[in-house]
Amino acid sequence: MKYRHDMPFGARLDSRGGAEFRLWAPAARQVVLHHDASDSGMSAAVAAQPRHDGWWHAEIAQATGATRYQWQVDDGPRVPDPASRSNPGGPHEASEVTDPHHFDWQVPWQGMPWSEVVLYELHVGTFTPQGTLAAALQQLPRLRELGITAVELMPLACFGGHYGWGYDGVLPFAPHPDYGTPDDLKRFIDEAHALGLMVFLDVVYNHFGPDGNYLGLYAPQFFSEKHTSPWGAAINFDGDQSEAVREFFIHNAMYWIGEFRFDGLRLDAVHAIIDDSHPGFLAELSQRVRTAFAGRQVHLVLENEKNQPEHLAPGAKPARYDAQWNDDFHHALHVLLTGETKGYYADYGTEPLALVARSLTNGYIFAHSERDEHARRRQVVAAGPEPLSTMVQFFGNHDQVGNRAFGERLTQLVPAPAVELALLLTLLGPATPLIFMGDEFGATTPFLYFADWQGELREAVRKGRLREFGHEVPPGGTLPDPCDESTFVRSRLDWKEADSPQGQARQALMREALAVREAWLTPRLDRLARRGHSAQQVGSHGLRVRWQYDDGAQWLMDINLGDGPIPAPAPDDSLGTLRFSHHWNSDDTTWAPWSARWCLLEPNA
Numbered sequence: 138m139k140y141r142h143d144m145p146f147g148a149r150l151d152s153r154g155g156a157e158f159r160l161w162a163p164a165a166r167q168v169v170l171h172h173d174a175s176d177s178g179m180s181a182a183v184a185a186q187p188r189h190d191g192w193w194h195a196e197i198a199q200a201t202g203a204t205r206y207q208w209q210v211d212d213g214p215r216v217p218d219p220a221s222r223s224n225p226g227g228p229h230e231a232s233e234v235t236d237p238h239h240f241d242w243q244v245p246w247q248g249m250p251w252s253e254v255v256l257y258e259l260h261v262g263t264f265t266p267q268g269t270l271a272a273a274l275q276q277l278p279r280l281r282e283l284g285i286t287a288v289e290l291m292p293l294a295c296f297g298g299h300y301g302w303g304y305d306g307v308l309p310f311a312p313h314p315d316y317g318t319p320d321d322l323k324r325f326i327d328e329a330h331a332l333g334l335m336v337f338l339d340v341v342y343n344h345f346g347p348d349g350n351y352l353g354l355y356a357p358q359f360f361s362e363k364h365t366s367p368w369g370a371a372i373n374f375d376g377d378q379s380e381a382v383r384e385f386f387i388h389n390a391m392y393w394i395g396e397f398r399f400d401g402l403r404l405d406a407v408h409a410i411i412d413d414s415h416p417g418f419l420a421e422l423s424q425r426v427r428t429a430f431a432g433r434q435v436h437l438v439l440e441n442e443k444n445q446p447e448h449l450a451p452g453a454k455p456a457r458y459d460a461q462w463n464d465d466f467h468h469a470l471h472v473l474l475t476g477e478t479k480g481y482y483a484d485y486g487t488e489p490l491a492l493v494a495r496s497l498t499n500g501y502i503f504a505h506s507e508r509d510e511h512a513r514r515r516q517v518v519a520a521g522p523e524p525l526s527t528m529v530q531f532f533g534n535h536d537q538v539g540n541r542a543f544g545e546r547l548t549q550l551v552p553a554p555a556v557e558l559a560l561l562l563t564l565l566g567p568a569t570p571l572i573f574m575g576d577e578f579g580a581t582t583p584f585l586y587f588a589d590w591q592g593e594l595r596e597a598v599r600k601g602r603l604r605e606f607g608h609e610v611p612p613g614g615t616l617p618d619p620c621d622e623s624t625f626v627r628s629r630l631d632w633k634e635a636d637s638p639q640g641q642a643r644q645a646l647m648r649e650a651l652a653v654r655e656a657w658l659t660p661r662l663d664r665l666a667r668r669g670h671s672a673q674q675v676g677s678h679g680l681r682v683r684w685q686y687d688d689g690a691q692w693l694m695d696i697n698l699g700d701g702p703i704p705a706p707a708p709d710d711s712l713g714t715l716r717f718s719h720h721w722n723s724d725d726t727t728w729a730p731w732s733a734r735w736c737l738l739e740p741n742a
């Protein structure tokens with residue numbers, strides 16, 4: 138089956154030959170389309186014709202699926218198409234027409250239910266030495282064999298320079314060329330589906346990057362006149378002419394899901410989207426996606442510091458989202474294991490064990506409140522219980538590792554037994570687990586912040602990092618330069634570590650835990666109760682957690698998150714059948730250091 142996503146933006150091949158080109162440029166007085174003339178090898182130009190509401194149209198009768206083109210507005214510089222599907226030379230060069238029907242999909246695929254999701258987040262540029270989608274594809278069988286069911290790619294939208302995290306994209310429809318072509322991305326997804334792997338994409342709808350963003354020259358209406366964001370002007374989702382802006386991003390979501398067959402999207406930092414309209418942009422995007430792909434299992438996930446439960450609902454409901462990344466779980470666990478309480482970790486510095494317990498049974502720990510200049514919440518208010526199926530839990534991700542001065546993973550901060558329990562705590566609870574690339578084998582390579590900026594932007598980023606992290610540099614040390622290629626290279630995974638005895642042992646632990654999850658947790662997740670879960674503190678570092686199911690069953694966990702033994706609570710005859718244990722001692726008088734067990738109590742047992 139072949140699919141092309143039709144949208145009002147960009148270039149569209151005509152089945153009768155040639156192509157139509159459309160640009161929203163409401164501030165333009167005249168627009169010219171420059172293109173290569175395939176018969177002569179020379180450049181040609183055609184005047185675009187104005188249509189209503191700021192639209193400009195042009196046609197090229199001889200255009201093909203490889204024609205290069207650029208727009209020129211009011212005798213200004215030649216710029217790429219903001220809805221370019223391919224920009225082989227980066228965002229300062231010509232766009233390329235693509236033929237969506239060219240790729241020959243091999244795998245019929247309708248998706249998998251949310252209850253089966255086990256996420257693995259990866260950055261294409263540092264996942265392999267080659268840093269390409271083709272190279273990343275070779276690792277997919279290994280991930281599937283471990284028990285991973287869904288790969289989540291950090292943003293792919295074309296950005297300035299050769300390397301970066303991807304959150305400063307400027308051409309949201311064009312895969313970053315250093316990673317591969319659009320067909321390389323489709324091949325990655327098709328072969329992932331052949332292995333039974335879902336593929337998610339991280340998308341950024343809260344801002345455009347600073348390098349290669351030409352929208353202000355001809356469509357300043359893309360940016361709000363009344364709102365700002367941490368990255369400058371906010372996107373105009375609710376002001377004059379915002380309809381076209383909303384359509385741009387909603388079509389982007391449907392383009393990735395439809396034309397590329399992504400199984401889901403993770404929307405980055407939606408707390409930075411300021412939108413006073415009703416219905417809001419987020420609700421409209423979900424509604425449109427759910428309607429367009431009603432026959433498929435498509436999943437939408439948020440990153441949202443505001444912890445707004447009104448956006449979430451299990452079961453892929455229209456205008457709602459399947460889940461949210463739960464920073465509360467990570468932060469409380471990180472403080473408990475490391476003792477760090479700087480910045481936003483300070484909110485979790487009081488009784489972190491109790492906060493971990495609350496996250497495990499409640500989902501969110503805190504309701505939303507604004508943060509002060511030290512990143513702490515101005516008010517600490519307990520959040521109400523949320524369906525645990527709407528929480529994505531992790532002990533590390535690109536932000537929580539990469540936003541550290543030296544990019545250390547939890548492996549570099551605490552003893553190995555503590556990391557093992559953090560892994561198991563993530564995998565064997567009812568919330569959806571996420572593993573950051575390399576953590577499945579205990580990678581010791583850092584994941585640093587890197588960006589291939591030049592000139593004034595390069596110096597501004599360097600100085601900004603020094604202001605933020607300079608106090609953490611030891612005497613005689615230096616802060617990694619985010620714009621030096623060596624910082625990018627240092628962040629690549631070392632696959633020799635995966636084959637080491639320690640790496641093999643960590644992967645074996647993960648494989649066994651995910652087999653238990655698949656056998657005993659996944660089949661029951663749809664019956665998990667919304668409320669009634671409980672957690673009892675045991676000693677100084679122990680927890681006994683009971684998760685309730687609607688049919689009366691219980692999933693139980695006893696865990697010692699400390700480096701010393703603790704006295705066991707009174708014997709409990711209602712623990713059920715042991716399904717998994719780690720370093721658990723054979724008697725019930727004490728709980729061994731860094732040990733845990735999980736039991737299933739069947740209904741009426």
